Amino acid sequence: xxxxxxxxxxxxxxxxxxxxxxxxxxxxxxxxxxxxxxxxxxxxxxxxxxxxxxxxxxxxxxxxxxxxxxxxxxxxxxxxxxxxxxxxxxxxxxxxxxxxxxxxxxxxxxxxxxxxxxxxxxxxxxxxxxxxxxxxxxxxxxxxxxxxxxxxxxxxxxxxxxxxxxxxxxxxxxxxxxxxxxxxxxxxxxxxxxxxxxxxxxxxxxxxxxxxxxxxxxxxxxxxxxxxxxxxxxxxxxxxxxxxxxxxxxxxxxxxxxxxxxxxxxxxxxxxxxxxxxxxxxxxxxxxxxxxxxxxxxxxxxxxxxxxxxxxxxxxxxxxxxx
Amino acid sequence: xxxxxxxxxxxxxxxxxxxxxxxxxxxxxxxxxxxxxxxxxxxxxxxxxxxxxxxxxxxxxxxxxxxxxxxxxxxxxxxxxxxxxxxxxxxxxxxxxxxxxxxxxxxxxxxxxxxxxxxxxxxxxxxxxxxxxxxxxxxxxxxxxxxxxxxxxxxxxxxxxxxxxxxxxxxxxxxxxxxxxxxxxxxxxxxxxxxxxxxxxxxxxxxxxxxxxxxxxxxxxxxxxxxxxxxxxxxxxxxxxxxxxxxxxxxxxxxxxxxxxxxxxxxxxxxxxxxxxxxxxxxxxxxxxxxxxxxxxxxxxxxxxxxxxxxxxxxxxxxxxxxxx
Numbered sequence: 001x002x003x004x005x006x007x008x009x010x011x012x013x014x015x016x017x018x019x020x021x022x023x024x025x026x027x028x029x030x031x032x033x034x035x036x037x038x039x040x041x042x043x044x045x046x047x048x049x050x051x052x053x054x055x056x057x058x059x060x061x062x063x064x065x066x067x068x069x070x071x072x073x074x075x076x077x078x079x080x081x082x083x084x085x086x087x088x089x090x091x092x093x094x095x096x097x098x099x100x101x102x103x104x105x106x107x108x109x110x111x112x113x114x115x116x117x118x119x120x121x122x123x124x125x126x127x128x129x130x131x132x133x134x135x136x137x138x139x140x141x142x143x144x145x146x147x148x149x150x151x152x153x154x155x156x157x158x159x160x161x162x163x164x165x166x167x168x169x170x171x172x173x174x175x176x177x178x179x180x181x182x183x184x185x186x187x188x189x190x191x192x193x194x195x196x197x198x199x200x201x202x203x204x205x206x207x208x209x210x211x212x213x214x215x216x217x218x219x220x221x222x223x224x225x226x227x228x229x230x231x232x233x234x235x236x237x238x239x240x241x242x243x244x245x246x247x248x249x250x251x252x253x254x255x256x257x258x259x260x261x262x263x264x265x266x267x268x269x270x271x272x273x274x275x276x277x278x279x280x281x282x283x284x285x286x287x288x289x290x291x292x293x294x295x296x297x298x299x300x301x302x303x304x305x306x307x308x309x310x311x312x313x314x315x316x317x318x319x320x321x322x323x
Numbered sequence: 324x325x326x327x328x329x330x331x332x333x334x335x336x337x338x339x340x341x342x343x344x345x346x347x348x349x350x351x352x353x354x355x356x357x358x359x360x361x362x363x364x365x366x367x368x369x370x371x372x373x374x375x376x377x378x379x380x381x382x383x384x385x386x387x388x389x390x391x392x393x394x395x396x397x398x399x400x401x402x403x404x405x406x407x408x409x410x411x412x413x414x415x416x417x418x419x420x421x422x423x424x425x426x427x428x429x430x431x432x433x434x435x436x437x438x439x440x441x442x443x444x445x446x447x448x449x450x451x452x453x454x455x456x457x458x459x460x461x462x463x464x465x466x467x468x469x470x471x472x473x474x475x476x477x478x479x480x481x482x483x484x485x486x487x488x489x490x491x492x493x494x495x496x497x498x499x500x501x502x503x504x505x506x507x508x509x510x511x512x513x514x515x516x517x518x519x520x521x522x523x524x525x526x527x528x529x530x531x532x533x534x535x536x537x538x539x540x541x542x543x544x545x546x547x548x549x550x551x552x553x554x555x556x557x558x559x560x561x562x563x564x565x566x567x568x569x570x571x572x573x574x575x576x577x578x579x580x581x582x583x584x585x586x587x588x589x590x591x592x593x594x595x596x597x598x599x600x601x602x603x604x605x606x607x608x609x610x611x612x613x614x615x616x617x618x619x620x621x622x623x624x625x626x627x628x629x630x631x632x633x634x635x636x637x638x639x640x641x642x643x644x645x646x647x648x
Contacts, residue, residue: 054553085553100546104569104645114564115554136601149644165554 001072002052003172003205009066011048011057021064022048024229025155030222032172032222035206037220037237039213039252045229047207050175053091053207055083071172088169089119094176098162102150105305110144112165119169125195135164138201163194167202177209192218213253217241225249228286235312242271245306246314247291293318326637327535336628340631343627352618353386356580365506397622403615406586412619415604420623423593423600426516428583430468430523435578437524438531441566442574445532446539459537473522473595480518487518490597519596523589527581535576538570545569572643580634583628 011023023045030036038046044303051057053068055075068075070090077085086200102108109132116128123131133143139160148157157159159179166174180188196219199206210216216223223240225248233246244250245310285291298317313320360382364373377383381392396402402412441457449455481487490492497503498509542548543566553567590602597603601620607618640646 026458056553057550084555086555087553089555095546095550097546101550103547103565103569105643106565111550118560151645164552229554287381294447 001309002029002030003071004033005069006049006053007067007069009049009052009068010064011045011061012064013058014062015062018063022061022229023052026066026226026231027260028222028224028231028234030173030205031205032205033089033199033203034222035208035220036222037208037210037216037223038224038226039210040226041211041214041252044226046211047096047177050093050177050207050209053175053236054087054093056087068183072319073188085119088115088171089169091173091175092166092169092171094162094166094174094179096178096181098159098179099155102158104150104185106149107149108153109148109159112161112168115165115168131168135168138167138198139164155183155241156190157208159183159191160194163191163198165203167198170202171204173205173207175207175209178211179208181210181212188215195219199237213241225252226285230286230315232287233312239309239312242310243312245308245312245319246287246316247318248287249314251292287316326640329637329640330633333633337633339624345397345622346390347512348618348621348625349390350387352614365554372375376648379575387617387629397601402619407611407613407616412615414495415616416601416619419599420627422598423585423589423602424511424627426519426580426593426598426600427523429516430520431585433579434524434527435531438528438533439535439567439571439574441528442532443539443562443570446536446543446566446570449540456534461532461536463523463527465533467526467529469522469594470591472526472603473592475524477595480521484618486513488517491515492597492599513541519592519598519607523592525640529577530581531574531577531616535570536576538573539566541571544567555580556584568642572639577640579631579638582631582635 006029009023009025009026010021010022012019026045026049026270031042031275034284039050040046048057048061051061052063053070053075055078058266063076073114075083075086076146083285103111112132112135113128132146136143136146140166141157141160144155144302145153150161153161161180166176179195180191183191192215195206195208198204199219206219208216208220217237222235223233223235224231225246226242229249231245232239233249243254244253284300285294285303288294294317301317304317305313305315306317307313308319360373360377360380368376373467381389384392396407402416404410405412405415408415433564441461446452454583477489481489492515493509496516497507499521514530548561548565551561556564589600592598593600593603594606601624605617605620605624607613608620
């Protein structure tokens, strides 16, 4: 049984002009100890997926269809109380803006201890102190900084503290939503190394959400590329990055600058296509209008899943054809 | 942040500001139209009498000598004699100021507590009927014209229903009775105080509720609220531990300001309720050209405002660790 099994998940937001689908027919599985990367541009639904796993969709968001099974039990069927007990204990999150993820009026250590206490009410005071020291040791923050306030931390320290917080209840799965976006590249690298270390040491599974392909490529074994709320290509890291098939993935990779030019062999660059009109789900390929390879049928018929290998597939009628 | 050094620094600042206020007041009173002597002269006085009085008051001295006397007198607690009452000004102030502080500080603190509590809860029900109605009610309370609602309350509660005395702060019979103990007197004052307190409470609670509510709604959008929810905290824990302490800051500022304003801005309320406070005394002194009394009232009001500010600063530093002075 996989740790996480997301099946045909469709999430929409109520808006003034009716419901808008943000995530459509997303299915994936995650095994224990594995890291899955979700790549895509802003607004493609990456964060919405992450939030739905914790039952933390904004008030106007709702799951329209699909199932989320965690260790075989349906997350969407949990009551508010069960959900509160489940959060952080089983799935925790490293938030997008770590700078603001810590409450400025409470000491950082207290905010971490708060999570430990809620989920482990049986812990003694000494046990909690021991846990928090271990956590700080794990993320390389000196012990004497535990009870400082967030504004006394540097950006990288805050990010590491947020990681420590995410690990504080020993969850099975950590969702890292753009964990390095606000940091400079040196600190970014440190954080990624740290996350990989922790993954190795504690054997936890993770979902790594980012628009930064380089970051995802470094940390994850499985990759999912999203575009306009849909998965357009998913597979193993080597498959998606070395032999991408979906025109969007190809364009996305080619827009990524690398020193050695590994991803640089594709001429296609993706065009800006951020207008999120509800009608783009009307059964045609969402990428067709930006796609340099689009054919007439891309604009009239829905795209199809093509299996390239048993683990690698893409949502494009043109892929995998012997043309 | 070191509380001691904060206190010391702010105290020095307050002294400087107070010095400026003192000087300003002195100059203003000098520039004011009217002549203090003309208030004291009567028909039986000869011109020599008047001259002697001018010399006695030091008004024949150059202005800087007068200023130095003014400073010296302030620090020796000599504020002169009220023209109207014929008693030392310091006596009158020390009778009136505590009455004002008692009424307005109590009202402000109670209203702030109620407003914060209600605003905190209401914000959590944003968009629901209870939120809409409470907000409308608070808006109405907030915009009520204080003297008008005061008169209405006096008419209804004191005259019509007869629960409270019509005006004043104490019943003379109780206070002249040598057998009346402290408790009886306290109950008497409380009885007189309830109606003005209720009026101020209703009007102020509305404004604190609105400030707290909107501050909470801003705070709820913050990322750390999402973090708190994700950690598995219950809604109540999220609200009380993570949203409310942060949302409290604008309310504290507002409380500090209204504490300061209540000392003088309460003049109307004091007049309507015949509350023997310093606001009423100030209006009386100014309209009767009772210079010593007016000047001392202004000085003490300024002092109370400065001290209220200091208290708010300390509270602020306590509530928000990011602030250091």
